[in-house]
Amino acid sequence: MAAETSVPVDTSAAFVLGVTSLIDWAVIAPVALPILGGALLLMVRHRTRLHAAVAFAVLAATFAACLVLLWRVMGEGTQVMTMGRWLPPYGITFQADMLGAAFATTATFATTAAAVFALRDINATGRRYGFYPFLLLMIAGVNGAFLTGDIFNLYVWFEVFVISSFGLLILGSERRQIDGAVKYAVLNLIATTVFLITTGYLYGVFGTLNMADIARKADGLRESGPLMTIATLYLLAFGMKAAAFPLNFWLPASYHTPRIVTSAMFGGLLTKVGVYALLRTFTTLFPVERAVLSDVIAVVAVLTMVLGVLGALAQTDIRRTIGFVVISGIGTMLAGLAIGSPLALSGTVLYAIHSILIMTALYLLAGLMREAGGSFSLHELGGLYRSHPLLAAMMLALMLAAAGLPPLSGLWPKVMLVKAAIEGQAWWLTGAILLSSVLTTIVLGRVFALSFWRPQQALATPADTRPIDPIAGYGTVLVLLVPAVWIGLWPEPFLRIAETAAAGLADPGSYIGSVFSAQGGS
Amino acid sequence: MQTVIFRTAAPYLASLMVLFSVFVLLRGHNEPGGGFIGGLIAASAFAIYGIACGVAPVRRAMYFHPMAIAGFGLFLSAAAGLLSLAMGVPFLTGLWTKVYLPGVTIDLSSVMFFDFGVYFVVVGAITSIALALEEREED
Numbered sequence: 001m002a003a004e005t006s007v008p009v010d011t012s013a014a015f016v017l018g019v020t021s022l023i024d025w026a027v028i029a030p031v032a033l034p035i036l037g038g039a040l041l042l043m044v045r046h047r048t049r050l051h052a053a054v055a056f057a058v059l060a061a062t063f064a065a066c067l068v069l070l071w072r073v074m075g076e077g078t079q080v081m082t083m084g085r086w087l088p089p090y091g092i093t094f095q096a097d098m099l100g101a102a103f104a105t106t107a108t109f110a111t112t113a114a115a116v117f118a119l120r121d122i123n124a125t126g127r128r129y130g131f132y133p134f135l136l137l138m139i140a141g142v143n144g145a146f147l148t149g150d151i152f153n154l155y156v157w158f159e160v161f162v163i164s165s166f167g168l169l170i171l172g173s174e175r176r177q178i179d180g181a182v183k184y185a186v187l188n189l190i191a192t193t194v195f196l197i198t199t200g201y202l203y204g205v206f207g208t209l210n211m212a213d214i215a216r217k218a219d220g221l222r223e224s225g226p227l228m229t230i231a232t233l234y235l236l237a238f239g240m241k242a243a244a245f246p247l248n249f250w251l252p253a254s255y256h257t258p259r260i261v262t263s264a265m266f267g268g269l270l271t272k273v274g275v276y277a278l279l280r281t282f283t284t285l286f287p288v289e290r291a292v293l294s295d296v297i298a299v300v301a302v303l304t305m306v307l308g309v310l311g312a313l314a315q316t317d318i319r320r321t322i323g324f325v326v327i328s329g330i331g332t333m334l335a336g337l338a339i340g341s342p343l344a345l346s347g348t349v350l351y352a353i354h355s356i357l358i359m360t361a362l363y364l365l366a367g368l369m370r371e372a373g374g375s376f377s378l379h380e381l382g383g384l385y386r387s388h389p390l391l392a393a394m395m396l397a398l399m400l401a402a403a404g405l406p407p408l409s410g411l412w413p414k415v416m417l418v419k420a421a422i423e424g425q426a427w428w429l430t431g432a433i434l435l436s437s438v439l440t441t442i443v444l445g446r447v448f449a450l451s452f453w454r455p456q457q458a459l460a461t462p463a464d465t466r467p468i469d470p471i472a473g474y475g476t477v478l479v480l481l482v483p484a485v486w487i488g489l490w491p492e493p494f495l496r497i498a499e500t501a502a503a504g505l506a507d508p509g510s511y512i513g514s515v516f517s518a519q520g521g522s
Numbered sequence: 523m524q525t526v527i528f529r530t531a532a533p534y535l536a537s538l539m540v541l542f543s544v545f546v547l548l549r550g551h552n553e554p555g556g557g558f559i560g561g562l563i564a565a566s567a568f569a570i571y572g573i574a575c576g577v578a579p580v581r582r583a584m585y586f587h588p589m590a591i592a593g594f595g596l597f598l599s600a601a602a603g604l605l606s607l608a609m610g611v612p613f614l615t616g617l618w619t620k621v622y623l624p625g626v627t628i629d630l631s632s633v634m635f636f637d638f639g640v641y642f643v644v645v646g647a648i649t650s651i652a653l654a655l656e657e658r659e660e661d
Contacts, residue, residue, distance in 0.1 A: 020612050028613045036600045042593025084614040094613075133593070 020081070026072055027081045027094045029065035030104050030143040033058055038136035048127040052119055055132040059112040062139065066105040073101045074497075078504070078514035080149070088149075088515050089210035095149030097511060099349060099501040103276055104146040106353045110268045110360040110480065111139045114261050117364050117476040120469050121261045126171050134171075138164035138265070145273050149515065151202065151285075152209045154277065155195055158241070162188050165270060168262045169254065180257035187250035191240035198233040205230065212515040215285050215508040222288065231289035234281045235297070242274025243327050244334060245304040251327060252311065256319035256376075260367030263319060267326045268360030272352050275333050282337060283345065283505035290340060298338035298429055305331030305436040312443040316378045318366045321447060322359070325402060328436050329355045335433055336417050339424045346502035347416030350494060354409040354487060358401045361480040365394055368473055369451060374465045378447065383456030388468070392452045394477050399444040401484050404437045409487035412495070532574030539567035547641050557637035561644025568645075569652040577657045580649075588650035595642025602635035 037058030041051055072079055078097040082088050096104070115135060122131045141161025148154050169181040199209070205225045206214050221227060240247040251271070255263050282290040282297075290297075305328050312324030329351070336348030366376065372388045373381040385392045401408035414437060421430040468474060487494045504510055543564035550556025572580040584591070603614040611617075617632040 020606075020610050022607070025607060025613070032600060032604065032613065036597060036604075039593045039595075039597035039600060043590045043597065045587065045589060045593070081612050083612060084616060085612055130589075 023068065023072065024079070024081055026065050026069040027079045027096050027147060030062050030069065030108065030147065031094075031140050033062045033065060034136040034140035034143070038133045038140065041133040041136065042130070045130060045133070046128060048124050051127050051132040052115070055115050055136060056112070058136060059108065059115055059139070062143070063105070063108045063112055066101070066108050066143075069096055070101045070105050070497075073098050074500070078511060080514050089208045089213035092153050093149035093210055093212070093515055094147050095212070095511070095515060096147050097501070097504045097514070098497060099276070099279065099504060100146040102349070102353060102497050102501060103272065103356075104143045106356045106483075107142050107146070107269050107272070108139060109483070110356050111135065111142075111265060113476045113480050114265050114268075114360060114364070116472055117264070117367070118259075118261045119472040121259055121367060121472075122171075126259065129171055130167060131171055134164045134167040135265070137161075138168065138269075142269050142273055146276060149211050150209050151211055151214065151281075152199055154211075154280075155192065155199055158192055158195065158273070158277075161270065161273070162192065165266060168265075169258045171259055171262065174257075177257045180254035183250050184254035187240065187247075191237050191247075194233060194240070195237040198230055198237060201226075201233070202230050210515065211280070211285060212508075212512040216512050216516075218285060218288075227286060228289055228292065231282070231286040231293065234286075235278070235293060238274050238277040238281065239300065240274075241271070242278060242330050242334075243271050243304075244274075244300050244330060245307060246300075248304065248308070248327050248330075252320055252323045255323040255326075256317055260319070260363055260370065263322075264360045264363035264367070267322060267363050268356045271326060271330055272356055275330065275348075275352055278334070278337060279345070279348065279505060283340075284508045284511055287508070290337070294338050294340060297334055298426065301331045301334035301338050302429065302432040303331070304328065304334060305432050306439070309436050309439040309443060313439065313446070318369065318376050318378065318381075318447060318451070319363070321378075321443060322362050322366060325362070325440060325443065326355075326359050328440060329359065329402075332414070332417065332433060332436065335421065335429050338429065339417075339420050339426060341420050341424060342499070342502045342506050343416055343423070344420035345505050346495070346498040347413045347420055349501045350416065350487070350491075350498040351413035353494065353498070354401070354413055354484065357480050357484050358398060358409065361394075361477050361484070362398050362402065364477050364480070365391070365398060368468055368477065369395075371466055371468050371473065373451065378450045380457050381451035382454040383452075385452040387456075390474060391468070392448075394474075394481065395444075395448055395452065397481055397485075399441070399448060401488070402444060403441040405441070407485070407488045408481075409484040411488060412491045413498075529574050532571055536567040536571040539570070540564050543567065543641075547637065550637060551634060557640030558644055561641045562648065564641070564645045565648035565652060568649045569656070572653055572656045577653050580653060584649070588646045588653065590646070592643050592646025592650070595639045595644075595646060597639070598642060599636045599639025602632045602639060605632045605635075 037054060041054055044050055073096055078095060080093060080095050082091040082093045084091060138161045141157045141164060144157035145154055148157060166181060166185055169184060170177050203209055205221060206217055208214060218227060243251040255266055308324050308328035308331055312321045315321040333348045333351050336344040368391055370376050372391060373384055375381055397408060401410045404410035404414035414433060418430055418433055543560040546555040546563060547557055547560030568580055605617055606613060606615040609617055619630050621628040621630055
């Protein structure tokens with residue numbers, strides 16, 4: 001179908017082949033390095049002593065590549081590389097704008113911290129089962145989803161990290177893990193199938209899968225093509241992935257079953273990929289459809305926020321509580337998407353970065369509480385304030401951050417979202433954001449009061465506690481808290497990243513232009 | 523499936539199929555065939571051998587664990603993409619060269635190594651699934 005395009009571009013510019021220098025590889029390195037590392041570990045699966053060291057080295061290199069990429073994106077704008085010199089819109093383009101680069105950097109950082117935590121949490125059996133290869137392939141999939149510029153390729157990366165996450169989820173093969181994994185697998189497969197069908201539909205309408213090309217052709221097809229249908233189906237698929245309200249029941253059913261380090265990465269990263277996909281499709285590709293659907297998204301956001309945190313109030317297992325707090329945070333991010341102004345979008349981006357760090361740290365902290373107190377249950381924990389004061393301090397910090405209180409990272413994104421909601425005259429959205437913050441404070445305050453302040457409980461079964469490791473235990477949570485405190489106390493650099501990302505989302509022209517005229521290295 | 527005819531024929535059948543899978547793999551360079559279909563043929567060869575003679579002889583015959591073979595394939599494919607780093611072209615760009623030996627000319631390409639990688643991934647992954655299913659049947 002020939003489409004008139006709203007953004008005139010000179011496609012011939014894409015056919016000029018430049019030389020790809022080493023630094024251009026920063027676009028692909030965050031995906032290629034973990035794949036190579038994961039494949040290597042798969043080959044030496046039984047040499048479990050090597051695994052942690054190799055995985056950590058690969059993750060550190062990946063993080064370095066992400067930082068180089070972020071620095072390049074800050075200096076020169078969106079970075080593009082098209083695979084195999086099959087030029088856009090035909091080849092698969094990797095396209096790192098500020099949004100993708102910032103998310104990939106944060107995700108790799110959180111995964112690196114989790115890999116160190118796994119030193120103690122995953123024993124030799126878990127390693128032989130393949131924990132570290134799965135971990136590396138999962139981060140490859142997550143980074144691929146953040147950095148790809150092709151919507152079918154986005155689907156492929158979704159599959160890569162979902163399949164790796166199945167492996168991580170059933171590590172240990174316990175009965176309740178299989179139970180959680182079945183729910184997780186079935187509902188995720190439904191979501192990816194809807195995603196795939198919609199992408200097929202989109203290809204039939206547009207004749208292209210390159211996201212910049214889709215964005216360019218959307219205006220010309222809006223009169224004749226069923227873009228509203230496609231956008232709604234994407235909302236369904238990605239909303240399910242992101243655990244938005246009516247489709248979020250898979251998350252609390254499965255996230256408390258695996259090893260705590262796996263829960264931490266799932267809670268920190270995987271739902272945020274869904275949020276990223278929503279941001280990408282609804283601002284870069286279908287901005288008009290987003291405006292039409294904004295009321296629907298707002299209702300979903302409010303329900304996700306409030307019902308998520310109310311669900312958290314009812315739980316007695318800390319891991320389930322955190323699972324519901326994760327859901328509530330997704331609602332807050334969707335609120336920014338519903339408002340859609342640049343301020344709201346930058347609030348959402350900053351909130352997602354904050355959420356990756358804080359939710360990973362919260363789960364890891366729950367693991368430490370289990371080590372110190374011998375249980376995940378709020379009925380059984382107690383007296384940790386006296387026995388582990390450092391743990392109490394970290395829990396307090398995470399509680400303030402998750403609830404959006406100063407001086408940690410939750411404050412600024414919520415301020416931005418509330419301000420944007422007031423500017424957009426969305427009073428009930430403002431009210432919902434504030435209400436969910438208050439309720440989050442109560443939820444985590446309850447955890448704090450019961451497990452830290454309450455005197456130690458007499459356990460029915462003797463507790464299998466063990467001393468907390470200073471590096472793999474406290475160290476990892478503290479490392480995750482460093483950027484969180486930084487965002488809280490000196491937010492300017494992060495605000496600049498979020499604002500650049502939001503500006504790039506609000507103006508698809510720069511995203512399109514980076515592929516079709518300034519062919520960075522292809 | 524412990525009939526004498528099948529048990530006698532299976533090793534010959536399996537070795538023929540592995541040979542054929544290599545033929546299909548190399549043929550895939552210019553004609554229908556390639557790493558994926560070749561890998562499937564090789565994996566069915568191991569599966570047949572396993573059904574006829576039990577899983578343990580297959581594992582002994584393969585020497586490497588099937589998952590390790592799949593990992594090697596993934597590594598080979600990704601490394602074939604990395605070759606373009608040295609040539610100043612984007613990731614996964616096809617690179618071709620000819621090697622002249624006395625009497626023959628061999629065409630080499632990074633695409634071929636990528637396809638070898640696909641072959642090993644499919645052989646490793648499908649064989650390990652097949653062997654796991656056959657083992658489950660026995661106990």
